[in-house]
């Protein structure tokens with residue numbers, strides 16, 4: 157599959173913790189992540205009376221320290237007036253509660269992501285639920301892999317500082333005037349329940365969160381809370397919707413990697429990649445297969461314990477889409493393991 161022809165007009169990413177202008181009143185702020193993906197891009201949109209933040213960074217002490225420096229040591233810093241969070245993942249929402257409290261300002265988020273995030277953070281301080289164990293057992297995980305899932309359960313909430321008890325709902329079609337221009341809210345789905353992204357037609361900028369990244373393909377997963385969900389259809393529908401909505405030459409400001417142009421081609425490449433995955437899985441299911449038998453159809457890398465739940469979720473997302481379309485059937489054996497087989 158040919159790579160899309162993307163352009164990266166800004167060659168150097170800024171140093172961590174240094175807000176750097178990318179357009180009039182719009183700043184790129186890099187913050188560290190303690191993972192193999194080692195950074196996230198946050199965006200600051202400046203008004204005369206303060207900063208609008210888009211995303212906040214993960215809830216680690218390293219990021220808290222960086223924020224303190226940005227707000228205290230930086231002579232150009234303005235008070236924070238609004239905090240927007242694109243979606244509920246810890247690298248985006250992690251410090252929202254801390255920042256809202258510090259500045260006594262509201263959190264703006266989609267209703268589904270706000271509520272889902274609060275539920276998941278609460279769940280993080282329980283034992284792994286039986287439904288979760290059954291879900292991963294149904295994918296064919298071994299006893300040892302299920303034990304690993306149990307020991308790691310709760311990691312999600314531990315990277316998120318307590319969320320505010322109130323929030324302001326962001327919805328598709330809302331708009332905000334920031335940096336003297338109108339920013340339109342566009343909702344994307346599939347990677348998070350309702351990811352909110354920001355399009356400024358005047359500046360020709362699109363703050364995409366994780367809905368559109370230049371080379372990482374965002375994880376699209378089925379999770380134990382909704383085992384029969386069809387997030388891949390949501391994701392593909394969102395890709396097609398964005399192809400319609402985004403100006404062709406828009407500069408995309410993504411949450412990871414570097415700003416780029418070529419949104420239309422990138423969105424096409426993402427859709428084509430998933431279609432290829434679907435075709436491979438369907439061919440493999442000429443004989444009954446479990447989720448764990450199918451990883452090699454979608455992933456080039458070895459699936460170790462650290463990425464197991466993502467791999468199960470993403471594989472199941474492809475399989476569930478084909479069940480909905482009637483291309484696959486699913487049979488559950490006496491041990492509760494699902495077997496997938498082609499229907500035609």
Ligand SMILES: [Zn+2]
Nearest residue numbers: 243245347366
């Ligand atoms: Zn995300």
